[in-house]
Amino acid sequence: MNKAELIDAMAKEAGLTKADAKKALEAFVSTTAKALKKNDRVALVGFGSFSVAKRAARKGRNPQTGREIKIAAKKVVKFKAGADLSNTVK
Numbered sequence: 001m002n003k004a005e006l007i008d009a010m011a012k013e014a015g016l017t018k019a020d021a022k023k024a025l026e027a028f029v030s031t032t033a034k035a036l037k038k039n040d041r042v043a044l045v046g047f048g049s050f051s052v053a054k055r056a057a058r059k060g061r062n063p064q065t066g067r068e069i070k071i072a073a074k075k076v077v078k079f080k081a082g083a084d085l086s087n088t089v090k
Contacts, residue, residue, distance in 0.1 A: 036077055046084035053078050 001009070003025070011021035032042050036052050043049040057073040081089075 044082070046082045048079055048081040048085055051078050051080070052076070 007018055007021045007025055010016065010025060011018045014021065016024070032050060035042050036050060039052050041049055041051045052075050055074050055076050058071050060069050060071045061067065062069050
């Protein structure tokens with residue numbers, strides 16, 4: 001499902017116009033991104049939680065040359081599914 005299909009599904013499920021569903025989705029994405037940028041955790045009970053984790057610097061290999069390369073430390077976004085979502089997918 002891509003963004004347009006998600007907007008269509010949200011509009012149909014919630015009885016909203018597509019424009020309102022698009023605004024709601026964009027607001028959710030924007031708000032979540034801002035919270036994660038501040039290292040906050042975003043938890044949606046039953047659905048899951050988004051958080052930021054630090055990944056340490058490490059060594060890797062260039063697959064073309066086989067040479068060892070340095071991979072810099074960085075922050076990554078993690079998502080952990082909630083119990084209700086996990087049970088629905090099973």
